[in-house]
Amino acid sequence: MSIAYLGLGANLGNPRKTLQAAIGWLAQQANVTLRAQSSFYRSAPVQASGNDFYNCVLALETTLSPFQLLALCAAGEDYFGRLRSYRNAPRTLDIDILLYDQLSIDTANLIVPHPRLTERAFVLLPLLELNADFEIPQRGRADAFLPAVAAQRIDKVLDKNLIQFDAPNSAFSSSTFIHRPNMDYLAENSRQAITVPHLQIMREKAEKIAALTCYDASFAALLDQAGVDVLLIGDSLGNVIQGHATTLPVTVADIAYHTACVARSQSRALIVADLPFGSYATPSEAFANAVTLMRAGAQMVKLEGGMWLSDIVRFLVERSIPVCAHIGLTPQSVHALGGFKVQGKTGAAAKQLLCDAQALQQAGAQLLVIEAVPTALGAQLTDALLIPTIGIGAGPDCSGQVLVLYDLLGVSTGKRPRFAKNFVSEQARQASNQPILQAAVEAYVHEVKMGVFPAAEHTF
Ligand SMILES: Nc1nc(=O)c2c([nH]1)NC[C@@H]1CN(c3ccc(C(=O)N[C@@H](CCC(=O)O)C(=O)O)cc3)CN21
Ligand SMILES: CC(C)C(=O)C(=O)O
Numbered sequence: 001m002s003i004a005y006l007g008l009g010a011n012l013g014n015p016r017k018t019l020q021a022a023i024g025w026l027a028q029q030a031n032v033t034l035r036a037q038s039s040f041y042r043s044a045p046v047q048a049s050g051n052d053f054y055n056c057v058l059a060l061e062t063t064l065s066p067f068q069l070l071a072l073c074a075a076g077e078d079y080f081g082r083l084r085s086y087r088n089a090p091r092t093l094d095i096d097i098l099l100y101d102q103l104s105i106d107t108a109n110l111i112v113p114h115p116r117l118t119e120r121a122f123v124l125l126p127l128l129e130l131n132a133d134f135e136i137p138q139r140g141r142a143d144a145f146l147p148a149v150a151a152q153r154i155d156k157v158l159d160k161n162l163i164q165f166d167a168p169n170s171a172f173s174s175s176t177f178i179h180r181p182n183m184d185y186l187a188e189n190s191r192q193a194i195t196v197p198h199l200q201i202m203r204e205k206a207e208k209i210a211a212l213t214c215y216d217a218s219f220a221a222l223l224d225q226a227g228v229d230v231l232l233i234g235d236s237l238g239n240v241i242q243g244h245a246t247t248l249p250v251t252v253a254d255i256a257y258h259t260a261c262v263a264r265s266q267s268r269a270l271i272v273a274d275l276p277f278g279s280y281a282t283p284s285e286a287f288a289n290a291v292t293l294m295r296a297g298a299q300m301v302k303l304e305g306g307m308w309l310s311d312i313v314r315f316l317v318e319r320s321i322p323v324c325a326h327i328g329l330t331p332q333s334v335h336a337l338g339g340f341k342v343q344g345k346t347g348a349a350a351k352q353l354l355c356d357a358q359a360l361q362q363a364g365a366q367l368l369v370i371e372a373v374p375t376a377l378g379a380q381l382t383d384a385l386l387i388p389t390i391g392i393g394a395g396p397d398c399s400g401q402v403l404v405l406y407d408l409l410g411v412s413t414g415k416r417p418r419f420a421k422n423f424v425s426e427q428a429r430q431a432s433n434q435p436i437l438q439a440a441v442e443a444y445v446h447e448v449k450m451g452v453f454p455a456a457e458h459t460f
C-alpha cells in the first residue's frame, strides 16, 4: 500500500461541482482509498487564462503503481470532459500526482514530486493544511517555500462544512453554499454500532446519514457491509414485497416479521421499523404496537404525521421507545392527500410543515424523515431543527437520505418516483469489477456522504 497526494484543479463550468464529483469518482475506484481532503481554494490562473481556479489536494492510499495512478488520473480528466484546444487552455479538470511515497520519478510522462509543487500556492497551502510539517522528498519542509508564493492571490473557500461564498464578479450568487463532505465513514473505526445518539453526533459533524429500507436478513448483511447507517423496515414492503398499490394493507405482524428477519443479521446499522397504517391512533395502541416491533428487534419506530402526533410521540419516548417522525408526503395518507404528490409547495403548507417538525422534535422525536418536498424546504426544515433529518425527495441538504432498496436496485415495478435513482444501471454504465449490487449500494452510500446525490434531477 502506498500513499499518494493528488492536486486537483478546475476553472470551467461549475468548478466546485466538478471537483466534488471528481473526488467522489476517485473514492469509488478500486485500489484507491481516500484518506484526507483539503479545503477548496480559489486562486487566479497561473500561466493560464480564464476564470479563477478552484483547487484542492487529496491524500490517498493505493495499490496502484505510480504509472497506473497516472493513467487513472488521465481517465478522470477524460471522464469529466477535459477540453483543451491549445496549451494551457482553460480546462474542466486537471488531476496531478504531487507525491508518491518518498519516490523520485523523472520520465517523459511523469515527474514526481511534481516539479512545480513548491512554486504554487494552490498546491502548497492545501498540502500544508493536510500536514503542517510536510516534508517533500529531497526538497525539505514544504512550509519553507511559503514565502516564495506569498504574492499569489489565493483564498480558502471552505473552512467549515458550509461556507458562504463572497464572489461578486463570478457566476455564483453570494448565497451559494457548498457542502464539504465529512469522510469519517472511510475510517477504520467506523464499524462501531450506530446508536440513536450517534445519529445526532453525525448530524453535528455533518457526516451524512445513509439509510435504506431493508426487509430480510441477506440484504441486511449486504447493506451493513456496504456501510449503510440505518436499515428501515418500511411499510413500503406493502408495495415492493406484497405487491399492493399502497402501504395501507400492511399490518403490525407483517412489519414485525420482517424486522425479526433483518434483526437476526446482527448489523452495525440502526434498525428502525415503520408503525403501519392504523396502528398508532391512540397513545396506548401506539405503545402496544411499538413494543411488538421493539421485541422483534427494532431500535426505533417511525410514524407518519404532523403535530397532531405530538402526544403519541411523547407517550412512546417517555416509555423508552425512540421515535422517528415522518412528514411531507406521508404515503399512509395517500387517500387523504389525493395521491402521491409533492408537499409543502405553498408558503402556508411549508409553514405548517415547519410547525409540525418543531412540535415533533419538542415531543421527543430524535429523527425526522421528510418525503417529497421542494429542496429549499428540506434545507429550511433541517436548519430549523436540532435533530437529524432524513430526506427522500427532499433535496441534498437534509442530514441524510433514504431510499426504498428495491428502487435503488431497479427491481421495483410500476411508476417510480422522481427521487428513486436506479444505482444498478449507473454501476453497469461505469463497468465496475465489483459484485454489481454491492457496488451499487456502495455508490449510493458514497454519493450521499459526498453530497453528490440527490442532484437537481432528483429534487422538486
Ligand atoms: N417502491 C416504492 N418506492 C417508494 O419510494 C415508496 C413506495 N414504494 N411505497 C410507499 C411510498 C410511496 N411513495 C411515493 C410514490 C410515488 C411518488 C410519485 O410518483 N411522486 C411524483 C410527484 C408528483 C408531483 O406532485 O409532482 C414524482 O414525480 O415523483 C412519490 C412517492 C414513496 N414510497
Ligand atoms: C421510504 C421510507 C421513508 C418509508 O417510509 C418506507 O419505506 O416505508
Ligand SMILES: [Mg+2]
Pocket: 234, 235, 236, 247, 274, 331
Ligand atoms: Mg413508510
